[in-house]
Amino acid sequence: MSENSPAGAIRLDGPPRDAGSDVDIYRAIRRRRMHRKFKPEPPDRAALETLAWAAGRAPMGGGQLVRRIIVVDDPNIVELIAKVTPSWLNDAPALIAICTDLEVAETKMGYLGRDIISQLDAGAAAQNVALAAVALELGTCFCRSANDVAVQAILELPDTVRPDVLIAVGHPAPTPSKPISLAPRIVYHNRWGEPWRPE
Numbered sequence: 001m002s003e004n005s006p007a008g009a010i011r012l013d014g015p016p017r018d019a020g021s022d023v024d025i026y027r028a029i030r031r032r033r034m035h036r037k038f039k040p041e042p043p044d045r046a047a048l049e050t051l052a053w054a055a056g057r058a059p060m061g062g063g064q065l066v067r068r069i070i071v072v073d074d075p076n077i078v079e080l081i082a083k084v085t086p087s088w089l090n091d092a093p094a095l096i097a098i099c100t101d102l103e104v105a106e107t108k109m110g111y112l113g114r115d116i117i118s119q120l121d122a123g124a125a126a127q128n129v130a131l132a133a134v135a136l137e138l139g140t141c142f143c144r145s146a147n148d149v150a151v152q153a154i155l156e157l158p159d160t161v162r163p164d165v166l167i168a169v170g171h172p173a174p175t176p177s178k179p180i181s182l183a184p185r186i187v188y189h190n191r192w193g194e195p196w197r198p199e
């Protein structure tokens with residue numbers, strides 16, 4: 001890392017290239033769901049690191065280094081986050097917070113970068129984590145905190161770092177959470193209202 005790298009900057013290698021997984025991308029998309037019931041033991045550090053690597057592989061608007069990833073497996077901190085987050089409707093033993101350095105986002109990309117592009121980046125990172133979790137036989141649940149100030153205090157984030165998505169992570173409980181809804185998706189062709197017709 002260069003002297004100018006932000007504190008904590010690290011290169012994660014991710015899983016070895018030959019670390020085969022029988023989960024192909026379509027299968028991962030099909031199996032991905034939001035889990036709310038987990039076993040109490042947290043995923044091991046190697047698995048959490050792979051998820052952090054997956055988050056870091058997601059695109060960032062303007063190629064700017066706005067994303068900050070915090071891996072949390074301290075049960076006291078997870079419990080505190082759950083307490084201050086009314087929509088934390090799960091019992092995961094670990095979480096990954098995808099955050100944005102607002103100073104960098106605003107300096108490099110203005111308000112669009114701070115308010116919009118960086119939130120899209122965070123969503124892309126979260127989805128990478130959710131899909132990689134399927135390959136690791138882990139479960140995830142996204143959570144958008146309604147109380148950034150409390151989350152900032154618990155994770156000791158600077159005021160200029162926004163927690164965009166909290167991703168609950170754990171081993172799914174034996175009784176699985178509901179699979180995703182198979183309601184029809186709304187897809188148009190070329191223009192609004194023109195239905196997409198499968199060939």
Ligand SMILES: Cc1cc2nc3c(=O)[nH]c(=O)nc-3n(C[C@H](O)[C@H](O)[C@H](O)COP(=O)(O)O)c2cc1C
Nearest residue numbers: 032033034087088089141142143144145179180181
């Ligand atoms: C941006 C975003 C924020 C979400 N926030 C929460 C949340 O705060 N709490 C929660 O339990 N689920 C949250 N979810 C999960 C959705 O409610 C979930 O996608 C929905 O229950 C459907 O689940 P499925 O994708 O497994 O079908 C969030 C999902 C997204 C994409």
